[in-house]
Amino acid sequence: xxxxxxxxxxxxxRMSEKRxxxxxxxxxxxRDVARDAxxxxxxxxxTLAGDGYPVSDEARRKVLESxxxxxxxxxxxxxxxxxxxxxxxxVIVPNLVNLYYARVVIGVEEIAAQNxxxxxxxxxxxxxxxxxxxxxxxxQKRVDGIIICGSGTDYESGSGRLANGNAPFVVLGRxxxxxxxxxxxxxxxxxxxxxxxxxDLGHRQFLFLGGPEKWPDGSDRIAGFxxxxxxxxxxxxxxxxxxxxxxxxxxxxRVLHLGRNFPATAVLAGNDRIALxxxxxxxxxxLRIPDxxxxxxxxxxxxxxxxxxxxxxxxxxxxxxxAEGMRVxxxxxxxxxxxxxxxxxxxxxxxxxSGGTRLQA
Amino acid sequence: xxxxxxxxxxxxxRMSEKRxxxxxxxxxxxRDVARDAxxxxxxxxxTLAGDGYPVSDEARRKVLESxxxxxxxxxxxxxxxxxxxxxxxxVIVPNLVNLYYARVVIGVEEIAAQNxxxxxxxxxxxxxxxxxxxxxxxxQKRVDGIIICGSGTDYESGSGRLANGNAPFVVLGRxxxxxxxxxxxxxxxxxxxxxxxxxDLGHRQFLFLGGPEKWPDGSDRIAGFxxxxxxxxxxxxxxxxxxxxxxxxxxxxRVLHLGRNFPATAVLAGNDRIALxxxxxxxxxxLRIPDxxxxxxxxxxxxxxxxxxxxxxxxxxxxxxxAEGMRVxxxxxxxxxxxxxxxxxxxxxxxxxSGGTRLQA
DNA sequence: TTGTAAGCGTTATCAC
DNA sequence: GTGATAACGCTTACAA
Numbered sequence: 001x002x003x004x005x006x007x008x009x010x011x012x013x014r015m016s017e018k019r020x021x022x023x024x025x026x027x028x029x030x031r032d033v034a035r036d037a038x039x040x041x042x043x044x045x046x047t048l049a050g051d052g053y054p055v056s057d058e059a060r061r062k063v064l065e066s067x068x069x070x071x072x073x074x075x076x077x078x079x080x081x082x083x084x085x086x087x088x089x090x091v092i093v094p095n096l097v098n099l100y101y102a103r104v105v106i107g108v109e110e111i112a113a114q115n116x117x118x119x120x121x122x123x124x125x126x127x128x129x130x131x132x133x134x135x136x137x138x139x140q141k142r143v144d145g146i147i148i149c150g151s152g153t154d155y156e157s158g159s160g161r162l163a164n165g166n167a168p169f170v171v172l173g174r175x176x177x178x179x180x181x182x183x184x185x186x187x188x189x190x191x192x193x194x195x196x197x198x199x200d201l202g203h204r205q206f207l208f209l210g211g212p213e214k215w216p217d218g219s220d221r222i223a224g225f226x227x228x229x230x231x232x233x234x235x236x237x238x239x240x241x242x243x244x245x246x247x248x249x250x251x252x253x254r255v256l257h258l259g260r261n262f263p264a265t266a267v268l269a270g271n272d273r274i275a276l277x278x279x280x281x282x283x284x285x286x287l288r289i290p291d292x293x294x295x296x297x298x299x300x301x302x303x304x305x306x307x308x309x310x311x312x313x314x315x316x317x318x319x320x321x322x323a324e325g326m327r328v329x330x331x332x333x334x335x336x337x338x339x340x341x342x343x344x345x346x347x348x349x350x351x352x353x354s355g356g357t358r359l360q361a
Numbered sequence: 362x363x364x365x366x367x368x369x370x371x372x373x374x375r376m377s378e379k380r381x382x383x384x385x386x387x388x389x390x391x392r393d394v395a396r397d398a399x400x401x402x403x404x405x406x407x408t409l410a411g412d413g414y415p416v417s418d419e420a421r422r423k424v425l426e427s428x429x430x431x432x433x434x435x436x437x438x439x440x441x442x443x444x445x446x447x448x449x450x451x452v453i454v455p456n457l458v459n460l461y462y463a464r465v466v467i468g469v470e471e472i473a474a475q476n477x478x479x480x481x482x483x484x485x486x487x488x489x490x491x492x493x494x495x496x497x498x499x500x501q502k503r504v505d506g507i508i509i510c511g512s513g514t515d516y517e518s519g520s521g522r523l524a525n526g527n528a529p530f531v532v533l534g535r536x537x538x539x540x541x542x543x544x545x546x547x548x549x550x551x552x553x554x555x556x557x558x559x560x561d562l563g564h565r566q567f568l569f570l571g572g573p574e575k576w577p578d579g580s581d582r583i584a585g586f587x588x589x590x591x592x593x594x595x596x597x598x599x600x601x602x603x604x605x606x607x608x609x610x611x612x613x614x615r616v617l618h619l620g621r622n623f624p625a626t627a628v629l630a631g632n633d634r635i636a637l638x639x640x641x642x643x644x645x646x647x648l649r650i651p652d653x654x655x656x657x658x659x660x661x662x663x664x665x666x667x668x669x670x671x672x673x674x675x676x677x678x679x680x681x682x683x684a685e686g687m688r689v690x691x692x693x694x695x696x697x698x699x700x701x702x703x704x705x706x707x708x709x710x711x712x713x714x715s716g717g718t719r720l721q722a
Numbered sequence: 723t724t725g726t727a728a729g730c731g732t733t734a735t736c737a738c
Numbered sequence: 739g740t741g742a743t744a745a746c747g748c749t750t751a752c753a754a
Contacts, residue, residue, distance in 0.1 A: 027445075027747090029746095029748080030747065030748060031747080031748095039725090040724065040725045041747095041748080042724070042725060043725080046750095054723060055723075056723060073527070074501055074748080075442075075501070075503060075746090076501040076748095077502070078438075078747035078748035078749085079747085079748060079749075080748095081439055081442060081732090081747085081748070082729075082730050082747090082749040083730090083749070084730075088481070091482070096467055097464065097467065097663060099463075102460075103458065105484075106457055106458065109484045113484075118481055118483075118499075118502065119482050120449070120481050121466075121481070123467060123471075123474075136434075139434050140434055141438070142437065142438055248664070248667045252667065273663075276664055279669070280669055280671070284669075302609060302634075303634075303664045306613065306641040308641055308644040308645075390731055391732065391733095392731080400740080401741045402733095403733085403734085403740070404739085406733060406734090407740090415740095417739060435732080436730090436731050438730085438732085439730070439731035440731085440732055441732090442731080442745095442747065443732050443733040443734075443746050444732085444734095445746080
């Protein structure tokens with residue numbers, strides 16, 4: 001009876017090969033290393049784990065040799081599955097074209113790399129739906145934690161997975177709620193100091209070229225701006241404030257619209273990109289910087305130092321924020337308690353666009 | 362005998378709970394969903410997989426209901442383990458502060474997101490050792506493929522994992538070898554055209570402010586530059602060529618060093634960041650752009666349009682390269698054959714820094 | 723110090 | 739259409 005014979009063959013194959021799914025030649029695994037080194041899989045695992053577990057030098061040597069010989073690459077998926085830890089965190093960024101966020105990411109990556117953890121990167125393009133989707137993906141991938149860049153609102157909305165405690169997370173940027181940890185700059189003080197700098201230079205007619213209206217970081221800067229005006233007995237007028245988006249072009253158009261008969265002698269821009277667009281427009285209107293109009297920005301992106309005139313700006317410590325955010329996340333993952341809020345000060349960098357030395361001269 | 366009683370209890374617990382390792386309340390899995398929905402795990406899996414496998418509407422409904430009710434989040438680690446596919450690719454970038462790479466990454470991310478695949482991001486800071494390490498990490502994470510940004514050399518060096526075929530990969534940038542797929546711009550032609558533009562404007566005294574000496578993209582641009590000079594009977598002199606790094610400051614210093622008695626009327630910069638630094642130095646030397654010195658850059662980073670004078674530059678299609686790179690990688694993963702090389706043309710954007718309209722006026 | 727074997731949470735195979 | 743159950747490749751009790 002051929003049927004029975006065949007069954008017997010299959011049985012024997014199964015016994016010896018212990019592989020049913022993939023024909024025979026699967027990727028090389030820990031078992032292969034163990035066999036080659038003449039030790040058990042446990043010993044291989046322990047050797048490679050590198051924690052303090054005792055392994056004889058002899059065994060270790062043989063294992064390492066086989067690993068190299070067979071070109072063994074451990075499978076982190078299987079590792080993650082058993083350890084319920086992936087050494088991976090997700091980073092969600094609104095927009096990488098903004099050098100500010102690029103710097104934040106670099107800070108994050110730096111600390112992550114130092115701690116042997118990888119980064120899954122998501123770009124949302126300021127799209128809240130994409131962000132929800134990204135969070136889902138990250139949770140499915142069982143990241144150890146998530147870093148959300150950009151001040152935004154209601155992370156608990158929609159899926160609510162984060163606020164539900166499904167994964168530890170840190171917000172990099174100002175946010176309204178206090179019940180999850182965040183790292184950001186003191187935007188209020190930054191706004192205040194930038195304004196004070198211009199006031200000290202004798203300016204009375206201001207324009208704040210803002211970003212989006214509901215942008216917490218920006219709102220704080222504006223609040224600082226207003227507070228400083230009040231402090232100096234300068235009345236705030238609604239038309240001193242123009243909202244827009246984050247990009248150069250929009251700022252350029254807004255400023256061009258104001259025309260040569262410019263309503264202010266000093267412009268504060270919501271960030272450096274906005275400043276860049278605004279300055280270009282001012283130049284194109286035939287006005288001089290800083291003589292006719294002074295500019296101050298926020299962020300200190302790499303290019304602002306090399307503009308001519310160079311851009312006076314608040315040096316928002318993006319990289320530092322990214323790095324600290326990652327450190328905080330690591331602490332949370334380790335089970336430590338962390339400050340619900342970490343705030344960094346921003347330095348004022350006086351450069352040509354504000355003519356910072358005009359009065360002193 | 363209390364000992365035996367205790368043992369009996371444990372046994373029973375094990376039988377009912379079927380969980381030995383983690384006390385009891387593990388994360389909710391597909392089994393829990395199956396139980397709650399009153400179907401088998403197979404049915405749950407099939408429902409969630411969403412491929413064409415037949416599942417009765419009734420079962421599907423119950424499953425979906427339980428999924429939502431229990432807030433089930435599938436575990437991609439386990440998925441990846443059985444499917445030997447992770448829907449994740451690694452992206453290795455030399456430096457995110459360079460907006461060029463930021464744009465490339467955005468292009469990659471865009472196509473990736475459209476295809477439901479995630480990106481593990483690595484920043485090497487132009488450090489070759491870090492890159493090797495990153496590749497190791499990515500292979501351990503069993504990414505479906507790897508995208509390496511930045512033209513560099515010998516990816517097969519060191520570990521040799523990539524060239525060994527351990528994972529499909531695509532290089533985004535020019536490289537010497539032809540035996541793996543790459544996507545990049547036609548840097549030679551870009552260099553040629555940029556130069557021709559300046560020649561057409563009447564320039565004869567050139568300076569090429571290059572990046573690092575062994576930077577394939579840059580070398581090609583320089584080759585195009587030289588070819589164009591030859592074509593126009595302008596003799597190339599070694600001192601027309603200055604190497605450096607990718608950043609603004611270095612370029613600034615190099616140009617400042619040349620002094621007011623500037624050796625050229627036209628400068629080609631290896632990229633826009635270099636141009637930015639160079640232009641700042643020229644201005645600081647008291648020279649006018651473009652009247653005394655004309656500038657042309659490469660990349661068309663966002664800021665170059667808003668400089669005053671704005672920067673004439675070759676519009677290297679970074680985003681497009683990123684997007685196409687991702688598409689190529691997806692094709693490789695799908696088992697299709699792909700072109701070993703995909704090359705994009707760059708457009709010349711004439712702006713103020715070259716005084717592009719000077720002759721026509 | 724070492725080995726054995728039971729998971730980890732899925733998918734895929736095979737039988738019904 | 740549906741359900742058991744054996745992989746997937748590793749870690750980690752537990753036993754030796």
